[in-house]
Every structure is written in C-alpha cells, then in structure tokens.
Amino acid sequence: MAGKKRSKDNRKVRADFRKKHQGRVRKSDLTREFKQGDGHAIEDVIQGERVSGKGDLTRRRTIIGANASPDDAAGLNVQLDVDASLIAGRVLSVHGLQSRVLADDGVLYECAVRQLLKSLSTDQRHVVVAGDRVVIRADADSTSMIERIEPRSSELSRTSKGRQHVIVANCDYLLIVASAAQPGLKPNLIDRFLLTAEQFGIRPIICINKVDLVDAVDLQPIVGVYAQLGYRVLLTSAETGQGIEYLRALVHDSQTVVAGQSGVGKSSLLNALEPELGLRVGKVSQENDKGKHTTTAAQLIPLQFGGFVVDTPGIRQFQLWDIAANEVSGLMRDLRSYVDACRFPDCMHINEHDCAVKDAVADGRIDARRYDAYCQIVEDLAS
Numbered sequence: 001m002a003g004k005k006r007s008k009d010n011r012k013v014r015a016d017f018r019k020k021h022q023g024r025v026r027k028s029d030l031t032r033e034f035k036q037g038d039g040h041a042i043e044d045v046i047q048g049e050r051v052s053g054k055g056d057l058t059r060r061r062t063i064i065g066a067n068a069s070p071d072d073a074a075g076l077n078v079q080l081d082v083d084a085s086l087i088a089g090r091v092l093s094v095h096g097l098q099s100r101v102l103a104d105d106g107v108l109y110e111c112a113v114r115q116l117l118k119s120l121s122t123d124q125r126h127v128v129v130a131g132d133r134v135v136i137r138a139d140a141d142s143t144s145m146i147e148r149i150e151p152r153s154s155e156l157s158r159t160s161k162g163r164q165h166v167i168v169a170n171c172d173y174l175l176i177v178a179s180a181a182q183p184g185l186k187p188n189l190i191d192r193f194l195l196t197a198e199q200f201g202i203r204p205i206i207c208i209n210k211v212d213l214v215d216a217v218d219l220q221p222i223v224g225v226y227a228q229l230g231y232r233v234l235l236t237s238a239e240t241g242q243g244i245e246y247l248r249a250l251v252h253d254s255q256t257v258v259a260g261q262s263g264v265g266k267s268s269l270l271n272a273l274e275p276e277l278g279l280r281v282g283k284v285s286q287e288n289d290k291g292k293h294t295t296t297a298a299q300l301i302p303l304q305f306g307g308f309v310v311d312t313p314g315i316r317q318f319q320l321w322d323i324a325a326n327e328v329s330g331l332m333r334d335l336r337s338y339v340d341a342c343r344f345p346d347c348m349h350i351n352e353h354d355c356a357v358k359d360a361v362a363d364g365r366i367d368a369r370r371y372d373a374y375c376q377i378v379e380d381l382a383s
C-alpha cells in the first residue's frame, strides 16, 4: 500500500520512475484510468500499449516500483493505488506456517500468512492449503506474505476429530487410474473413487491403464457403462504411449488430483505425460510400509506444458471419506434418478419392498454390477 515501507531500493525505483515517466504521461489519462482503480490500466497508459500475460508484473514492478507512493506521481496529481509487489500465484504446498507459492511471474516464494487472514480463520493451521490461488506480497529479501486467498472452486477435504480439513483446493479433475491387468480391473474401486468425485464436485476422468496387456474388446462393456453415465473414460498405456497425448490435452492447464490403487501405473502415467518429472516407478507405496505414517499433505507438481498434478501418497488411495451409507445412492448417477420413487423415503434399496432402484436393476435400467457395487459400499460403510 502507499507509503508503507521505504527501502533504499524503493527510493531508487521511485526516482527512476519519476525520471523516466514524468511529463510523458497525460495527466487526464492517468486520472481517468486511476478512477477505474486498476494498476494495470495505469501502466497501460504509461506504456502506451496494452499489456497482458506474465511479463507485465515484472515490468510493472520496475516502472512503478514496490510500494508506490503519492510521491511517485508527483506532478501528476494522482495517488497511485498500485502495489506492484503484489503478485498472484498458486500454493504448491504448505509446511507448518510456511507455504510455497508459485507466482504468476514464474518465481517460487516461501510465504507466511498475513496475521489478519489467520485471525479470520477458526483453524489457523489450515487457513491456506495446497491449490489455493493467492495474492502475495513478494519480498526478495525476506519472507513474502500471503495477503489474500481467492474463493475456492472446489475443496477436497476430510473430517478428522470432528473438524473438516481441506486437503487440496481448486482441483478441476480427479484422475481415477485403474489398470486393465496386473493388477486386474476392479470396477468397484472405480465406483468408490467416483463417489468421492461426485461428493466434492470434481470432474472425474476414468483412466484404464496397461491396455497393452489386454484385448481392448474385452474392456468395451465396462467402458460402455461409464460412458453411458456421462463419464469420460480413457484407455491408456504408459508402456506404448497409447492415449497419453489425449490425456495430456485433457489435463493441460488444469489442476488434476491423481488417485488409484497401488501398482496401476500412476507414476508411470505421469512420467509418460512429462518425462522430466522422473517419478519413481514400481516403488512400494508408502501406505503399505508397516508403521509408516500416512501423510495427506498435498503437493502440487507444476507441469511444463501447463497445469498441475496432485500426486500425494495419502490421497492416492483415499476413498469414501465422510460419506454416510444413506448418501451413497444420491451420489451414484444411475441410482439417483430412481430413489424418489421408492415407497419409503429412507429406503436403502437393499431389503425394502416397492423399491424403484431394485425394480430398475431387475429390468436392466441400472447395470447389475453397479448395483452390486452400491450394496457392497453400503455394507462396508455400515460395518
């Protein structure tokens, strides 16, 4: 904000600014643009051109300087409400009170959270999470500050000890990875991950990997069931490269969280998408290591072709967090449309009479295997 900290650097930047731009900017223009309250607009006028994209921020910083003050606009009769040290970015990971933010200028900043934001939160530890879009006050010499957290488009969360913990924010896709063989295809597991996607409103992509090991024709029935429900199903092979280009185009510029059983080829797929990632393949997953603490601290991995993946041991195999047995049918697209027609409003669609869901299964309107998966899930949740 105007007139706060005045380091030597800032004085120099301000002096340069005055020298360079004073007299070259029409006062009327500046005033007009300033009324719109937009820092970019002011620079636009100064530069006499429209600017967009990453380059602006750096340029704006040099021109107007960090902590621009009324002095900067001396003779221009405007107060520049511009603070070029503010940069937008995305939180890659959170470690205790520190967050690692990849700013839109391409620089990584270690950031603390502004006290005010913390005091607004009931849970100080989780005020900011991986995936958050933030505005930071960048400081090259000491800790940068997260000044603002943008509203989240989605949250993946889990309740522990009665409190909701957001694990990752703003995920666009849940990439559900299954394998056609080794280990064999487990559609029921796909159904469980789909429940999570529906629960959190994150678009699922069903990715059946290792298709090089089977005859694709054998996969058609199962692919058909999901496709009919409107889910996107990809057949991939990290080995031969099949489907990789398509997957890359899908997740490009998005934030994708990866889930799936151990050994289905999640690391291999990510490496195929971007060889530079160099994720270890075929390792024993951490959850299976005896006595090892399962971490759910999410981490975003930036992709060179644009976008981020969240590939975190504790999240990879998450499922059925905080779903009650009586919520399951409402989260299954094929069952959902029938539940209102059951005789009992609290019908669980298992043993009850006059159950519209069971009728639909009986005459093939609901896939029998999907219904079996439903029963299994409800049973597991009830026990």
Ligand SMILES: Nc1nc2c(ncn2[C@@H]2O[C@H](COP(=O)(O)OP(=O)(O)OP(=O)(O)O)[C@@H](O)[C@H]2O)c(=O)[nH]1
Pocket: 209, 210, 211, 212, 213, 236, 237, 238, 239, 240, 260, 261, 262, 263, 264, 265, 266, 267, 268, 269, 280, 281, 282, 283, 284, 285, 316
């Ligand atoms: N034939 C074939 N093998 C594959 C394919 N993708 C992965 N694999 C193999 O499957 C094994 C497991 O692959 P990973 O990528 O480590 O699997 P993951 O899902 O990351 O496993 P976790 O880290 O345990 O969760 C490795 O031996 C891979 O070489 C594929 O498309 N075809």
Ligand SMILES: [Zn+2]
Pocket: 339, 342, 343, 347, 348, 349, 350, 352, 354, 355, 356, 357, 358
């Ligand atoms: Zn019913």
